[in-house]
Amino acid sequence: MAAAKQVIVIGAGIIGASIAWHLTKAGAQVTVIADSTPGGVATPNSFAWINASWGNPEIYFRLRSRAMVEWRRLADELPGLPLAWCGGLCWDLPADRLEAYAAEHSSWGYGIERVGRERAAHIEPSLVEPPEFAVYVADEGVAEPVAAAKTLLADAERHGVRLIASTVSALAITNGSVTGVDTSHGLIAADEVVIAAGVGAPAIAATAGIKLPIETPPGLIVHSRPYKKLLNGLVHAERLHMRQTAEGRIIAGSDFAGGDPGMDAEATARALFAVTKAALLGAEGLELDFHTIGYRPNPIDGFPIIGRAEGMDGLYIAVMHSGITLAPAVGLFATREILDGERDPLLSPYGLSRFAQ
Template sequence: MDTTTQNFDVIVVGGGIIGCNVAHALCERGQKVAVIEAASLCSGTSANSFSWINGTSKVNSEAYHRLNASGLHAYHELARRFGEQRIGLYRCGTLEWSSPGEHSQLADLRHKAERLKAWDYPVAWVTQAELSAMEPHVVFREGAEGLFALADPWLDVPVFVSFLAERIRELGGQVWDDTPVEELLVDDDGTVTGVRIANGEVTAPQVVLATGPNTPDVLTELTGYEGFRARFPMIRSPGLLVTTPPVTDRALITHILYDADTHVHLRPGSSGGLLLGSDETDGLIDEDSGVDAIRSAATRLLEMTQQMLTSFSGAALLDECSFRIGIRAVPADGDSIVGPLPSAEGLFVVCTHSGVTMGPAIGDLTAQALLSGQVPEPIVPFGLERFQF
């Protein structure tokens, strides 16, 4: 590609779900956009996600919940326009439950359901009999009750990102993979004017950094300012995902399931198996875990799942499972980072957990911010200026 003559309205660095949503929203508004991805599209955290689209698990802050809920609405709107299959959306609903006993989370779960209802999020309280009727193969402990979040879907993220890339190109945008951004171009006033890649410069009055968990390193490398690496307010939090082979009819599930007492979560996978994760087994691995540590954590996860689904073969499936460790980018207060980099004109940063849920909403709001020069109200609380760093 000849980049020496290329100018754009906006350059998006990073071709994960966030970068592609931002670019898509800008292209839909007639902007000339380039997405520049260092490796392959959807090869970072977006490739290693549980991909549950929800506001159900976000109840600490109303602003953060609403940003997640607007992501859910945005998917339903995309499904209406393009069809669920084309965007990789699977509507199924979530069941989250707890039961009386030592580790009971029932009181918190009731409180959560009340809060979600007060915020008009679609949830219903369900009894043990109703839980069993909806998921006949799951063993619910005595006295289990919980919530049914009927609108929550899950997403086949690679399918969705491919869809976005296709749309970006259809709308006149460019998507370049295998193209690491090496440096930010900055003029004498400190305004970002573009990026340098291996074969030249690409210019634009606005650059969006959507580089996921690598954001502190990327900012350091692109600006040469070492302070970003040490102080950018984000932690990397690894998570283990186990994909099972296709399960028997007696272990089939139809909803996204979350046992609030054990923190095991599972959902149907795209090829007849199950996708499993849990907070406990996330604590048993780290980014550098070797095969033995991963297999040991996966064994524990398969055993915990077998306690929920007795017809599931549990650890006996270990050798037929595939394992992934994904790295969550978690801003220091757990919320999102969406906004201009203070003191760097022309540079907008998006770095967040739950980016699968919020991707289309954040894409839309970022496009509004870049075009109007005003940060839209729903993302005002998520600016970088809330941190001292």
Template sequence: MTQKILIVGGGIIGASFALHLAEAGADVRLLDAEKTVGGIATPNSWAWINASWGNPPDYFRLRQESMRQWRDLDRRVPGLSVNWCGGLLWDMAEADLLAYAKERNAQGYEVKVVKGDKVRALEPQLAAPPAIAVHVPGEGAVEPVHAVERLLTTARAKGAEVLQGTGVRWLIEKKGRITGVMTEEGDLDADIVVLAAGTASARLLKDVGKELKLDQPPGLLVHTEPAAEMLKGLVMAPELHMRQTPEGRIVAGTDFGGTDPGDNPQGAADELFAKVQASLMGGDTLKLSHYTVGFRPTPPDGVSAIGAVPGLEGLYLCVTHSGITLAPALGAFGAAEILGQGRNPLLQPFAPDRLFATS
């Protein structure tokens, strides 16, 4: 019998689940509280696809696999258009930079140490290029809202239904099982509910007696008006991460997660934009368009939480900060597990049980 599955959350994670479940023949309905495509966190992402530094081995392997799956999606999802532009990085001490390159190359993740003219060739318009950096040619970026739209369009073509502007008020629980959700328009029943609602997941779980440990750090990004090409790829400089979109906007934060805006976001945006201008030759011609502040759903240990919620049958949770990088793998592996094909070994370290208080 075809399983009826409700996905709560219209960001990149929910869109990936919708696509993979629809491709497998499930009866899929995705609910997005927002009236515009993309959810809450996804549109405010710097949208870097990577398995870069600072990841423990299990998480690195999951991210590396998801990068491979992004390439597969790029081939089979019409118009997805991942920008495999590579990344130039020097936001750590030289000794750490060299150790990072050595470690990742040993793991099969190509990282090239570059100096002098090679740095200049990669990014000719840097005002003060570093003496040494690393270049990771296999990294990329997507335009996050566009990517969600493309994934959902393909999911619809496979039979999924997408309900935009349909918020979930609460999860419906009967005798320890989640049987559906209550929306503003009424209740919807399901065999499985996939909770991919980012920071809203904690509120929905609290209503059914589950305290989810979840951080929500803010991240401010500045977006310039469209300009002529100034960046060829991703740039990760000390206290300044930048990329340029296909339409010419430079998107920047103090790191890939954005900038903590404090109590003066406009002031933080102006300061950050000044750094962008100073970092690029011709940067004085750039104009600030706007800034965004996103709240990133982040488990306290910094890695994904995906799997069945303990003590609540019929509820499958996926919450992660690294949504852009990990969406393809989490959606594919999660869909397979939901449909009874077993749990992928790459997900084993990331069960959500650790995020719930134990009595």
């Protein structure tokens, strides 16, 4: 019997956790290395919306739709995963664009319902001003991001994954192949290294002469103290996206990815929270607890980078902004490619080779 493949996964956010979990289930010997606690850096600052929603070409819609299916599969395989299919109510586009989005995605098979004020008020009774026209997708959901990553890593650890808290200073290269990583704990060898380090990925890849064209825009999200139930699902109003977490916190941003914190993040957070509170009936006692500013690992063309780096054996890259939505599909597809050399056709547009190096 061939020896199990030794794989290092750099990063303990939702993407690294999913890849590590899937690799371990498939029989690899996995070491996860991260300089942060389980949950990573970008993951804790995520709005955590699982969707195949507007603004994307059909080919990317298909990958996101598949990822939604894989979330259900993952939840079946891992009971206790903090996942809720709570539905999403959206009216953050002009009516003509909202109708165009609904028509397009309906033709692609997305379960969109066009709703008026009465139906919107039934879906979200706490809205002060239900919209005259919105779209509703009952199959959209959320995964509590840090808890989901921790759940995946804890189960992976029970099945043999080694977790190391360390900084990766460089990729180790031998005869043109990546053979491990240099860390603050010394050299750790592997048959393959996966970079799933989010905003930290470009610096690590650069040690092998590989450029990852990634932007890291900031996004501010406010978090209330735990409160009575006000929201049933995701709400995407004009310049106000909000949901309520499993522990009762209302989290909100001027966009689901978080808004510009401006010159005074505290003032921006207070103003955003005031808008959030004013949008909800029964929110008189709602209090701001804290705000977060997340830096999103966003490839410059807006689409994921998933796959091996051409010309450098032993290195796999998985960096993207839509990590929460894509995590279970990326974990599954990356595992198949790393262990069996099988690249899923849904990943074909998302190799690093599409960028000039």
